[in-house]
Each structure stands twice: as structure tokens, then as C-alpha cells.
Amino acid sequence: MLNRRAFCTALLIAGLLGWGGGVLAQSDPLPSWNDGKAKQAILDFVGKVTREGGPDFVKPAERIATFDNDGTLWAEQPAYFQLLFAFDEIKRQVAEKPELKGKEPYRSVLARDLKALAAEGNKGLLQVVALTHSGMTTEAFEASVANWLATARHPTKQRPYTEMVYQPQLELLAYLRANGFKTFIVSGGGVEFMRVFAEKVYGIPPEQVVGSSGVVKFRMDAAGKPQLFKEGKVEFIDDGPGKPVGINRFIGRRPILAFGNSDGDLQMLQYTAGGSGPRLALIVHHTDAEREWSYDRKSQIGKLDKALDEAAAKGWTVIDMKQDWKTVFPESR
Amino acid sequence: MLNRRAFCTALLIAGLLGWGGGVLAQSDPLPSWNDGKAKQAILDFVGKVTREGGPDFVKPAERIATFDNDGTLWAEQPAYFQLLFAFDEIKRQVAEKPELKGKEPYRSVLARDLKALAAEGNKGLLQVVALTHSGMTTEAFEASVANWLATARHPTKQRPYTEMVYQPQLELLAYLRANGFKTFIVSGGGVEFMRVFAEKVYGIPPEQVVGSSGVVKFRMDAAGKPQLFKEGKVEFIDDGPGKPVGINRFIGRRPILAFGNSDGDLQMLQYTAGGSGPRLALIVHHTDAEREWSYDRKSQIGKLDKALDEAAAKGWTVIDMKQDWKTVFPESR
Numbered sequence: 001m002l003n004r005r006a007f008c009t010a011l012l013i014a015g016l017l018g019w020g021g022g023v024l025a026q027s028d029p030l031p032s033w034n035d036g037k038a039k040q041a042i043l044d045f046v047g048k049v050t051r052e053g054g055p056d057f058v059k060p061a062e063r064i065a066t067f068d069n070d071g072t073l074w075a076e077q078p079a080y081f082q083l084l085f086a087f088d089e090i091k092r093q094v095a096e097k098p099e100l101k102g103k104e105p106y107r108s109v110l111a112r113d114l115k116a117l118a119a120e121g122n123k124g125l126l127q128v129v130a131l132t133h134s135g136m137t138t139e140a141f142e143a144s145v146a147n148w149l150a151t152a153r154h155p156t157k158q159r160p161y162t163e164m165v166y167q168p169q170l171e172l173l174a175y176l177r178a179n180g181f182k183t184f185i186v187s188g189g190g191v192e193f194m195r196v197f198a199e200k201v202y203g204i205p206p207e208q209v210v211g212s213s214g215v216v217k218f219r220m221d222a223a224g225k226p227q228l229f230k231e232g233k234v235e236f237i238d239d240g241p242g243k244p245v246g247i248n249r250f251i252g253r254r255p256i257l258a259f260g261n262s263d264g265d266l267q268m269l270q271y272t273a274g275g276s277g278p279r280l281a282l283i284v285h286h287t288d289a290e291r292e293w294s295y296d297r298k299s300q301i302g303k304l305d306k307a308l309d310e311a312a313a314k315g316w317t318v319i320d321m322k323q324d325w326k327t328v329f330p331e332s333r
Numbered sequence: 334m335l336n337r338r339a340f341c342t343a344l345l346i347a348g349l350l351g352w353g354g355g356v357l358a359q360s361d362p363l364p365s366w367n368d369g370k371a372k373q374a375i376l377d378f379v380g381k382v383t384r385e386g387g388p389d390f391v392k393p394a395e396r397i398a399t400f401d402n403d404g405t406l407w408a409e410q411p412a413y414f415q416l417l418f419a420f421d422e423i424k425r426q427v428a429e430k431p432e433l434k435g436k437e438p439y440r441s442v443l444a445r446d447l448k449a450l451a452a453e454g455n456k457g458l459l460q461v462v463a464l465t466h467s468g469m470t471t472e473a474f475e476a477s478v479a480n481w482l483a484t485a486r487h488p489t490k491q492r493p494y495t496e497m498v499y500q501p502q503l504e505l506l507a508y509l510r511a512n513g514f515k516t517f518i519v520s521g522g523g524v525e526f527m528r529v530f531a532e533k534v535y536g537i538p539p540e541q542v543v544g545s546s547g548v549v550k551f552r553m554d555a556a557g558k559p560q561l562f563k564e565g566k567v568e569f570i571d572d573g574p575g576k577p578v579g580i581n582r583f584i585g586r587r588p589i590l591a592f593g594n595s596d597g598d599l600q601m602l603q604y605t606a607g608g609s610g611p612r613l614a615l616i617v618h619h620t621d622a623e624r625e626w627s628y629d630r631k632s633q634i635g636k637l638d639k640a641l642d643e644a645a646a647k648g649w650t651v652i653d654m655k656q657d658w659k660t661v662f663p664e665s666r
Binding site (some may be wrong): 061064114138184191192195199205206207208209213216217218219225226227228241243247249250251252253267270274301302318 | 392397421471515517524528532538540541542546547548551552558559560561574575579581582583584585586599603604607635640
């Protein structure tokens, strides 16, 4: 009882002294966002859906916010980080077993550079993914991702990948949760890959991560322990029209807020904006070649073309990274 | 500030008078459970995983509890309620369009009785499911389930289906949540069917319901509104070895507590019990022909045979409904 009493005494004193929620309300919940249309649209939206008795009030249980990951919560250049993981993982496998070096498909994969691999699109990706994301238990895969995240550095920014996340988005996630939203990732990335860091980095627990997945089978391992084994087959691609399908499958409610950055997010944004009542559709536009990267309509990674046109036509909120974000990445820890 | 202050003042007074959590701790969190081994196993387990600093403490984020639905949270006789819904729905379709009556497969379905339909197993089930669970938007399907739940009555108990839930389990779900657990349904039933009532009846939101699903496609409807359409193809069967697969896909963590009632729950129970640290595997044994139903090894619905043997071998907790539950169903509202 003592702690609760001490806390309540403090609250009572604060109350008697006339402090209210005012101190909190006056401090900026989004300090890394520059004042402007985008920030104001977010503050207005959260204000109206949480105003009890107001015409746009939304019950907390229905305050579902979905975020794309690559290019929306963390960077995606020079290639999707999961692909960089797979590439590093293949090098690690070859370092452990040098006899693999001459064998296909290791040889081809090792001979290719990142750019060539990215240019191959899905084919190259699927090949390295199959080599690094299957033939093991889900627990062993998690361990390999955790090990990589702890040691690998981004090729040009020289930071741990978990520090390639966007500071303004960390603030937005926390702000939404403080206002009763449940925050979800809805990404084309592998669900088991993202779950390894999503809780620690974004405060999003595994059960709120929706992503692409491979086939997994249940059976006893050699020691008789019940395990899940990852197989080399794709099960679900959570991208494009797959995103609203994934949202329906995992979440079961139409979001009231969705945030993306590429044409792969178009259908998620349409589905979100198309519901009745207040809705907010947001797009990160990568316009900051100096602090991050600048790319949109012609980019091989994170192409933003149709969704940019639709944003203009429908009045969705487009974040101009260079203008709207005071800082991009968090301070190094 | 006034309300918070009044509340805190009350807490302060309570503290000064020496009332602690004692009042709550002394009241029985599971009043519909008779004292006995099963109830004690639950209380002991929750006690030890929530004891901070204790050897079996589990962080709140990892307190995942999964419950089967049919036969574990609500009844499943004389047939799965979702099948009864489909049957009623076909009758409703025929009443609306009498010309369907003579057409196949309506004619066969209408000519069959429940017992015959149940005896056909998956084949009969899939036929009626296809007729009633596809060719519409997810929103239209939800509305048809909600309408059925509001009006239909159980064929022998004459209660709304939402009152065919087990009172002791409602108490257990609330007790677990009060102790920091996140409660999930993991059921062979259709995910979109269960989500219509799970939040209101069990306090389990849509995003914590894992179930079987059909293929869903995203497209614009005739009015240009972005919608999800249910197709007639099965996508995922969340039963047997599918349950740990579904848990991995949707939740991404091995549960520490799982509750089932049939052989379809065996692998979920194995997967749960097979993790390291404290784990609790529970089975409802339907032994109460008077208040509910009595069935196990030979039942066509909810067959409990292998899992009952494994429970004995592994020391899982088996709930004897007749002995362990003071009440079965909640009072009618």
C-alpha cells in the first residue's frame, strides 16, 4: 500500500497546487516533427478521435493504427535490410563451412554485388531467403537474426540497423499508444524477422506484427521437444493488395490510421481511408538526400508513384522528410 | 483533477485504515470453480509466474494464454455452433428465395438432419460453409453472424448461443487478464465467425482471435469502396498441428498456458508444455451429462482420446466438468 499511497499523495498535492494534465498537454509529444501541415494533421486527428462526446470520437478498442516497416519506420536503402541480413548470413555460413564456397547457389550469390541482387528483384531475393530462412526451427532463426542485429552495421551509415529507425516515428508510435491506440506493423518484410526487434525498438509486441511468411511445420525435434520448423516455401506475401488481406486476417478490424511510404502500401491506405468515420492516411516521402536518401517514382526499392498521385487526389497527408522531420535518426546509444 | 483526487483520497483513507489488496486477495477470483486439484493448479501457476523476484516469474509481455473455443469456452453439442449457423443461414436464404429450394446443393442440405450432416464430417461441413461463408464482403458476413447470434436459440437448451459459454472460463479469462496475461482464442472455428462475439462475450478483441480462414481478396465494390471479399476456398485450418503453426503465425510466442478439450488441441498443448520454464496445460473433460454433455473417446464432435492419455502421462491438468465446475453456464440475461 505504501507506494500507492505515496503516489496518491503526490497526485493530491499536485492537484491542490493546481497542476492538472496541463504540464503534459503543453509539452510537445512530437518534438522531432517540425511544425507544419503534416504534424498538425496528426495532432488534429488524434485530438478529435479521443475527444469523448465529440462527433468523431472512436472507442479505444477501435483505435487501430498500422505502419509499414521498410521506409516507413526504418530505412530501406541501399537494399531492404532483411536482404542485407540474408547476404551476411550466407557469408557467415560460408565462413563456417568453406566447402560451400564453390557450390551453387552460394557461388553465384557470393559473386553478385548488392546492386545486382536488388536488380534481380524477387528471384534473387527468394534464392537467398530460401538459403537463410529455412531448414531450421523458428527459435534458431530468431537467434540468428538477434545475433546479426547485435553485430552488423549499415554499409554506408555505419550504424547498427536498430538505429536506422526514424526518431519522429518512434515519437509518433508512443504518442498514439499514450492516446489509446494499438499500434501494428503491416509490412512486406518477414514476420519472424521483424518480431526479433519490433518490441525492443518500436514497443510493438510480436502479436502486433503482420508480415510475409514462409510455411512452418510442427513436429518433434531429435530430442523429442515439440518445435516449429521453417520450410523453404512462401506462404503469404503481405504487400500491395496482400496488406488489407493481412490486416483482416491478423487484426480483424479496418484501421483508422495507416502509414506507408511506397506503392506497396497503396491498398492498405485505400482500405483504411475507405472506412466510415474519421480516418488518417499518411505517406513518408523520401526527399532528404543529405540526412537519409531521396527517391520516389523511379526507385527500384520503395517505389512511390501511384500512391503519390492518389495521395494528391484524395488529400492524404504526405510527409516531406526534409521539411517535416527535425531529426531523422535517433542519437547513437 | 477532481475525480482523480476523490479516488486517491479514498485510496489514502483505505490505506490509513489498513485495508490493502487484502480484500481483493481474499475474495475468490474463481467462484464457479469448486475447490480441488484443478482450481489449485491454476491458482498456484498464476501465483508463481506473477511473483516478482521468484524463480518462476514471467514478464507480463510473455504471459500468453491460448484457449480453444468449441468445447473449451462454449459448448459444441449437438454440432459445432458455426455449423448450426450455416444450416440456419441456408434456411434463411431459401426462405428469402424459395426458388433455391429445389436446387442442389440446397435440396440435399435441407433434406439432411443435423446428425447426418455431422456424421459426414468435413465434406458436409465444407459444402454448407461454402454456401454461407463466401461470395460476400467480410462486413456483410459479420452482419449475418451478428444477426444470427441475436436471434437464434440452441436447439435443446433454448438459450442464445452467446449464453452457451462456460461461466468458470469467463472467470478464468478475467482472472488471467487481471494478472497481466494476454488471452487468445486458438480454435478450428472460422476466425471471422468468432470475432463477431469474442470481444463482447469473452473480452477477447478481434486481433487476439486465431482461427481457420478462407481466402479473402481485396478489391473495390460496385460503389468504388475498397472492400475485402470472401471466396469459397479454404486458406488455413487451425486444428491439430495447425494450432502451433497458427500460434506462431499470429502470436509469435510460445504460450505459457493453453486450454483445450479435444485431440484437436493435442499439438497446442504439447507445444505449450514443451517450452522451458513454468507451463500449464489444461483440458476440459466433458463428464456432465446432466448440466451439459458427457463425451470423450468415441465422440464424433470433440473427440478426446490421445490427448487424455497424454495428459495422464505428462501430468497435465484435466478438468472434470461435473466435479470441478460449480456452475456451467452463466445466468440468463
